[in-house]
Amino acid sequence: MPVVKRQVGQKFAVPGRSLFKQSAYADLVLPTEFVEPSGELKDFSLLVHGEKKVGKTTLSLQGGRVLLLQFDPPQKAYRRLEIVVKEWGHFLAILKKLEEQGNRLTGMYDRIVIDGADIWFQQCQAYVCKQLGIKHPQDEDFGVAWSALRQEFSLGVDRILKLPRGVWFLCHSIWKEIKSRSGIKQERLLPRLSGMAEEILNGKVDGWFAYDFEGDERILILRADQKTGAGHRMDFEDCPHFRTTDKTHVPIQYLRAGPSAKTAYQRLEAAFNNVLPAVDLFSLETVVPSKSPVRVLVKRRSK
Numbered sequence: 001m002p003v004v005k006r007q008v009g010q011k012f013a014v015p016g017r018s019l020f021k022q023s024a025y026a027d028l029v030l031p032t033e034f035v036e037p038s039g040e041l042k043d044f045s046l047l048v049h050g051e052k053k054v055g056k057t058t059l060s061l062q063g064g065r066v067l068l069l070q071f072d073p074p075q076k077a078y079r080r081l082e083i084v085v086k087e088w089g090h091f092l093a094i095l096k097k098l099e100e101q102g103n104r105l106t107g108m109y110d111r112i113v114i115d116g117a118d119i120w121f122q123q124c125q126a127y128v129c130k131q132l133g134i135k136h137p138q139d140e141d142f143g144v145a146w147s148a149l150r151q152e153f154s155l156g157v158d159r160i161l162k163l164p165r166g167v168w169f170l171c172h173s174i175w176k177e178i179k180s181r182s183g184i185k186q187e188r189l190l191p192r193l194s195g196m197a198e199e200i201l202n203g204k205v206d207g208w209f210a211y212d213f214e215g216d217e218r219i220l221i222l223r224a225d226q227k228t229g230a231g232h233r234m235d236f237e238d239c240p241h242f243r244t245t246d247k248t249h250v251p252i253q254y255l256r257a258g259p260s261a262k263t264a265y266q267r268l269e270a271a272f273n274n275v276l277p278a279v280d281l282f283s284l285e286t287v288v289p290s291k292s293p294v295r296v297l298v299k300r301r302s303k
Helices: 056-060 088-108 117-132 141-161 195-204 261-272
Strands: 046-050 066-070 081-084 111-115 166-179 185-191 207-214 217-221 254-256 285-288 294-297
Touching (some): 046 056, 056 066, 056 111, 056 166, 056 261, 066 088, 088 117, 117 141, 141 195, 185 195, 217 261
Parallel strands (some): 046 166, 066 081, 066 111, 111 166
Antiparallel strands (some): 166 185, 207 217, 217 254, 285 294
Protein backbone atom coordinates (compact mmCIF):
# COMPACT_ATOMS: atom_id res chain seq x y z
CA MET A 1 0.00 0.00 0.00
CA PRO A 2 1.57 3.35 -1.02
CA VAL A 3 2.14 5.97 1.64
CA VAL A 4 0.58 9.35 0.94
CA LYS A 5 3.26 12.01 1.48
CA ARG A 6 1.89 15.13 3.07
CA GLN A 7 2.79 17.98 5.37
CA VAL A 8 1.79 17.81 9.04
CA GLY A 9 -1.53 19.61 9.42
CA GLN A 10 -2.53 19.11 5.79
CA LYS A 11 -6.18 18.14 5.36
CA PHE A 12 -6.75 14.39 5.28
CA ALA A 13 -8.45 13.23 2.10
CA VAL A 14 -9.83 9.71 1.98
CA PRO A 15 -9.10 8.11 -1.41
CA GLY A 16 -12.04 7.08 -3.56
CA ARG A 17 -14.66 9.44 -2.11
CA SER A 18 -16.51 11.72 -4.52
CA LEU A 19 -18.21 15.06 -3.89
CA PHE A 20 -21.95 15.14 -3.27
CA LYS A 21 -24.00 15.15 -6.45
CA GLN A 22 -27.61 16.19 -6.00
CA SER A 23 -28.56 14.74 -9.38
CA ALA A 24 -27.83 11.28 -8.01
CA TYR A 25 -30.99 11.60 -5.87
CA ALA A 26 -33.32 12.92 -8.56
CA ASP A 27 -35.56 9.84 -8.26
CA LEU A 28 -35.94 10.14 -4.48
CA VAL A 29 -39.39 9.01 -3.27
CA LEU A 30 -40.69 9.78 0.21
CA PRO A 31 -42.06 6.77 2.16
CA THR A 32 -45.83 6.51 2.62
CA GLU A 33 -46.05 3.04 4.20
CA PHE A 34 -44.55 1.73 7.43
CA VAL A 35 -41.65 -0.71 7.28
CA GLU A 36 -42.51 -3.62 9.57
CA PRO A 37 -39.94 -4.56 12.24
CA SER A 38 -37.92 -7.71 11.78
CA GLY A 39 -39.07 -10.78 13.67
CA GLU A 40 -35.82 -12.76 13.40
CA LEU A 41 -32.79 -12.54 15.64
CA LYS A 42 -30.41 -13.07 12.70
CA ASP A 43 -31.40 -9.72 11.20
CA PHE A 44 -30.07 -7.70 14.14
CA SER A 45 -26.58 -6.44 14.97
CA LEU A 46 -24.94 -7.35 18.28
CA LEU A 47 -21.73 -6.57 20.14
CA VAL A 48 -20.92 -9.60 22.31
CA HIS A 49 -18.10 -9.34 24.86
CA GLY A 50 -16.91 -12.03 27.21
CA GLU A 51 -13.99 -13.67 28.96
CA LYS A 52 -11.52 -15.79 27.01
CA LYS A 53 -12.76 -19.28 26.11
CA VAL A 54 -16.31 -18.60 27.28
CA GLY A 55 -17.59 -19.54 23.80
CA LYS A 56 -18.26 -16.26 21.96
CA THR A 57 -17.12 -17.55 18.56
CA THR A 58 -18.96 -20.87 18.76
CA LEU A 59 -22.12 -19.04 19.83
CA SER A 60 -21.87 -16.65 16.86
CA LEU A 61 -21.48 -19.54 14.40
CA GLN A 62 -24.89 -20.98 15.29
CA GLY A 63 -28.10 -20.36 13.37
CA GLY A 64 -27.19 -21.04 9.74
CA ARG A 65 -24.43 -20.12 7.30
CA VAL A 66 -22.15 -17.62 9.03
CA LEU A 67 -19.32 -15.70 7.37
CA LEU A 68 -16.53 -15.31 9.92
CA LEU A 69 -14.19 -12.37 9.36
CA GLN A 70 -11.39 -13.45 11.65
CA PHE A 71 -9.02 -10.95 13.25
CA ASP A 72 -7.75 -13.45 15.82
CA PRO A 73 -5.86 -16.61 14.76
CA PRO A 74 -7.84 -19.02 12.50
CA GLN A 75 -10.47 -21.10 14.31
CA LYS A 76 -9.05 -24.48 13.29
CA ALA A 77 -11.31 -26.50 15.60
CA TYR A 78 -14.56 -25.44 13.89
CA ARG A 79 -16.23 -26.16 10.57
CA ARG A 80 -16.59 -22.63 9.24
CA LEU A 81 -16.78 -20.12 6.39
CA GLU A 82 -13.81 -17.96 7.36
CA ILE A 83 -11.58 -15.20 6.02
CA VAL A 84 -8.55 -14.28 8.12
CA VAL A 85 -8.27 -10.53 7.63
CA LYS A 86 -4.69 -9.29 7.27
CA GLU A 87 -5.17 -5.50 7.38
CA TRP A 88 -7.79 -2.75 7.02
CA GLY A 89 -7.26 -2.58 3.26
CA HIS A 90 -8.02 -6.32 3.09
CA PHE A 91 -11.21 -5.73 5.08
CA LEU A 92 -12.26 -2.94 2.68
CA ALA A 93 -11.76 -5.30 -0.27
CA ILE A 94 -13.93 -7.94 1.43
CA LEU A 95 -16.55 -5.33 2.26
CA LYS A 96 -16.68 -4.18 -1.36
CA LYS A 97 -17.21 -7.78 -2.52
CA LEU A 98 -20.07 -8.18 -0.03
CA GLU A 99 -21.69 -4.90 -1.15
CA GLU A 100 -21.50 -6.00 -4.81
CA GLN A 101 -23.66 -9.04 -3.97
CA GLY A 102 -26.59 -6.77 -3.04
CA ASN A 103 -29.69 -8.72 -2.05
CA ARG A 104 -28.06 -11.96 -3.25
CA LEU A 105 -26.15 -11.84 0.03
CA THR A 106 -29.25 -13.02 1.89
CA GLY A 107 -28.99 -16.37 0.13
CA MET A 108 -25.27 -16.70 0.81
CA TYR A 109 -25.05 -16.01 4.55
CA ASP A 110 -27.36 -15.81 7.55
CA ARG A 111 -24.95 -13.62 9.52
CA ILE A 112 -21.58 -11.90 9.27
CA VAL A 113 -19.26 -11.98 12.29
CA ILE A 114 -16.35 -9.69 13.10
CA ASP A 115 -14.29 -11.83 15.48
CA GLY A 116 -11.76 -9.63 17.28
CA ALA A 117 -13.33 -6.18 17.06
CA ASP A 118 -10.48 -4.66 19.08
CA ILE A 119 -7.88 -5.84 16.52
CA TRP A 120 -10.19 -4.67 13.71
CA PHE A 121 -10.10 -1.15 15.14
CA GLN A 122 -6.31 -1.34 15.56
CA GLN A 123 -5.99 -2.25 11.88
CA CYS A 124 -8.08 0.78 11.00
CA GLN A 125 -5.82 3.01 13.10
CA ALA A 126 -2.69 1.60 11.43
CA TYR A 127 -4.26 2.22 8.00
CA VAL A 128 -5.12 5.85 8.78
CA CYS A 129 -1.67 6.52 10.26
CA LYS A 130 0.00 5.08 7.16
CA GLN A 131 -2.17 7.28 4.94
CA LEU A 132 -1.07 10.30 6.97
CA GLY A 133 2.57 9.29 7.12
CA ILE A 134 2.67 9.16 10.92
CA LYS A 135 3.16 6.44 13.54
CA HIS A 136 0.35 7.32 15.95
CA PRO A 137 -2.69 9.65 15.86
CA GLN A 138 -1.21 11.71 18.68
CA ASP A 139 1.68 12.68 16.37
CA GLU A 140 -0.68 14.89 14.34
CA ASP A 141 -1.53 18.41 15.56
CA PHE A 142 -5.05 19.67 16.30
CA GLY A 143 -6.61 16.19 16.50
CA VAL A 144 -6.58 15.79 12.71
CA ALA A 145 -5.54 12.13 12.85
CA TRP A 146 -8.07 11.26 15.57
CA SER A 147 -10.79 12.86 13.48
CA ALA A 148 -9.67 10.94 10.40
CA LEU A 149 -9.62 7.68 12.40
CA ARG A 150 -13.14 8.29 13.71
CA GLN A 151 -14.36 9.05 10.20
CA GLU A 152 -12.73 5.97 8.64
CA PHE A 153 -13.87 3.53 11.33
CA SER A 154 -17.42 4.95 11.48
CA LEU A 155 -17.71 4.62 7.72
CA GLY A 156 -16.55 1.00 7.85
CA VAL A 157 -19.06 0.18 10.61
CA ASP A 158 -21.87 1.94 8.73
CA ARG A 159 -21.12 0.10 5.51
CA ILE A 160 -21.09 -3.36 7.05
CA LEU A 161 -24.27 -2.63 9.03
CA LYS A 162 -26.04 -1.58 5.82
CA LEU A 163 -25.53 -5.04 4.33
CA PRO A 164 -28.80 -7.03 4.14
CA ARG A 165 -27.61 -9.39 6.89
CA GLY A 166 -27.21 -9.19 10.63
CA VAL A 167 -23.71 -8.57 11.97
CA TRP A 168 -22.14 -9.65 15.25
CA PHE A 169 -19.02 -7.99 16.65
CA LEU A 170 -17.05 -10.09 19.15
CA CYS A 171 -14.40 -8.98 21.62
CA HIS A 172 -12.96 -9.91 24.99
CA SER A 173 -14.13 -8.34 28.22
CA ILE A 174 -12.05 -6.31 30.62
CA TRP A 175 -12.65 -4.95 34.11
CA LYS A 176 -12.57 -1.14 33.97
CA GLU A 177 -12.84 1.34 36.81
CA ILE A 178 -15.60 3.85 36.22
CA LYS A 179 -17.09 6.67 38.27
CA SER A 180 -20.84 6.77 38.91
CA ARG A 181 -22.92 9.95 38.87
CA SER A 182 -22.57 10.08 42.65
CA GLY A 183 -18.78 10.08 42.29
CA ILE A 184 -18.26 6.55 43.61
CA LYS A 185 -15.65 4.49 41.73
CA GLN A 186 -16.43 0.89 40.90
CA GLU A 187 -15.33 -1.81 38.47
CA ARG A 188 -17.52 -2.98 35.60
CA LEU A 189 -17.06 -5.76 33.06
CA LEU A 190 -16.99 -3.96 29.69
CA PRO A 191 -15.85 -4.65 26.12
CA ARG A 192 -12.07 -4.57 25.69
CA LEU A 193 -12.19 -1.76 23.16
CA SER A 194 -10.67 1.70 22.97
CA GLY A 195 -12.96 4.51 24.05
CA MET A 196 -13.54 5.58 20.45
CA ALA A 197 -14.29 2.07 19.16
CA GLU A 198 -16.69 1.31 22.02
CA GLU A 199 -18.49 4.62 21.59
CA ILE A 200 -18.99 4.08 17.85
CA LEU A 201 -20.03 0.42 18.03
CA ASN A 202 -22.33 0.77 21.04
CA GLY A 203 -24.01 3.72 19.35
CA LYS A 204 -24.78 1.76 16.18
CA VAL A 205 -25.54 -1.86 17.13
CA ASP A 206 -28.98 -3.07 18.20
CA GLY A 207 -27.64 -4.68 21.35
CA TRP A 208 -24.51 -5.41 23.34
CA PHE A 209 -24.47 -8.51 25.49
CA ALA A 210 -21.97 -9.98 27.93
CA TYR A 211 -21.11 -13.68 27.96
CA ASP A 212 -19.71 -14.57 31.36
CA PHE A 213 -19.19 -17.26 33.97
CA GLU A 214 -21.23 -17.25 37.16
CA GLY A 215 -19.67 -19.94 39.31
CA ASP A 216 -19.51 -23.06 37.14
CA GLU A 217 -22.27 -21.85 34.86
CA ARG A 218 -22.10 -19.70 31.75
CA ILE A 219 -24.71 -16.96 31.44
CA LEU A 220 -25.67 -14.36 28.86
CA ILE A 221 -26.28 -10.91 30.32
CA LEU A 222 -28.78 -8.95 28.23
CA ARG A 223 -29.30 -5.95 30.47
CA ALA A 224 -26.72 -4.14 32.57
CA ASP A 225 -26.23 -4.60 36.28
CA GLN A 226 -23.87 -2.83 38.66
CA LYS A 227 -20.97 -5.01 37.57
CA THR A 228 -21.59 -5.55 33.86
CA GLY A 229 -22.14 -3.44 30.76
CA ALA A 230 -24.96 -4.66 28.51
CA GLY A 231 -28.22 -3.51 26.91
CA HIS A 232 -30.30 -3.49 23.73
CA ARG A 233 -32.97 -1.58 21.82
CA MET A 234 -35.09 -4.55 20.72
CA ASP A 235 -37.89 -3.95 23.19
CA PHE A 236 -40.25 -1.52 21.47
CA GLU A 237 -43.77 -1.37 22.85
CA ASP A 238 -45.42 -2.55 19.62
CA CYS A 239 -42.86 -5.32 19.03
CA PRO A 240 -41.13 -6.31 22.29
CA HIS A 241 -38.35 -8.89 22.48
CA PHE A 242 -36.46 -10.56 25.30
CA ARG A 243 -39.46 -10.71 27.64
CA THR A 244 -40.47 -13.47 30.07
CA THR A 245 -43.23 -15.93 29.26
CA ASP A 246 -45.14 -15.39 32.50
CA LYS A 247 -47.98 -12.93 33.03
CA THR A 248 -45.63 -10.14 34.11
CA HIS A 249 -43.89 -10.23 30.72
CA VAL A 250 -40.92 -8.38 32.22
CA PRO A 251 -37.61 -7.81 30.40
CA ILE A 252 -35.06 -10.63 30.70
CA GLN A 253 -31.77 -9.66 32.31
CA TYR A 254 -29.90 -12.98 32.51
CA LEU A 255 -30.28 -16.35 30.81
CA ARG A 256 -28.50 -19.65 31.28
CA ALA A 257 -26.27 -20.60 28.35
CA GLY A 258 -26.60 -24.32 28.88
CA PRO A 259 -24.10 -27.10 28.12
CA SER A 260 -23.31 -26.24 24.48
CA ALA A 261 -23.14 -23.41 21.95
CA LYS A 262 -26.17 -24.86 20.17
CA THR A 263 -28.21 -24.79 23.37
CA ALA A 264 -27.02 -21.26 24.18
CA TYR A 265 -28.11 -19.98 20.77
CA GLN A 266 -31.47 -21.78 20.97
CA ARG A 267 -32.10 -20.14 24.36
CA LEU A 268 -31.01 -16.74 23.06
CA GLU A 269 -33.39 -17.08 20.11
CA ALA A 270 -36.21 -18.27 22.39
CA ALA A 271 -35.58 -15.29 24.68
CA PHE A 272 -35.73 -13.00 21.65
CA ASN A 273 -39.10 -14.53 20.70
CA ASN A 274 -40.40 -14.25 24.31
CA VAL A 275 -40.88 -18.02 24.66
CA LEU A 276 -37.94 -18.97 26.90
CA PRO A 277 -39.10 -21.17 29.81
CA ALA A 278 -38.53 -19.61 33.21
CA VAL A 279 -36.31 -22.54 34.20
CA ASP A 280 -33.70 -21.30 31.69
CA LEU A 281 -33.53 -17.84 33.24
CA PHE A 282 -30.78 -17.04 35.71
CA SER A 283 -31.41 -15.03 38.87
CA LEU A 284 -28.78 -13.49 41.09
CA GLU A 285 -31.04 -14.25 44.03
CA THR A 286 -31.10 -17.64 45.65
CA VAL A 287 -32.51 -19.27 48.78
CA VAL A 288 -30.11 -20.39 51.50
CA PRO A 289 -31.38 -23.75 52.87
CA SER A 290 -32.12 -23.39 56.58
CA LYS A 291 -34.98 -23.63 59.04
CA SER A 292 -35.82 -20.03 58.16
CA PRO A 293 -34.92 -19.52 54.53
CA VAL A 294 -33.31 -16.15 53.94
CA ARG A 295 -33.04 -14.58 50.49
CA VAL A 296 -29.52 -13.39 49.77
CA LEU A 297 -27.90 -11.66 46.81
CA VAL A 298 -25.19 -13.59 45.01
CA LYS A 299 -22.58 -10.95 44.16
CA ARG A 300 -21.19 -11.05 40.64
CA ARG A 301 -17.54 -11.90 40.85
CA SER A 302 -15.08 -9.12 40.12
CA LYS A 303 -11.55 -9.88 39.03
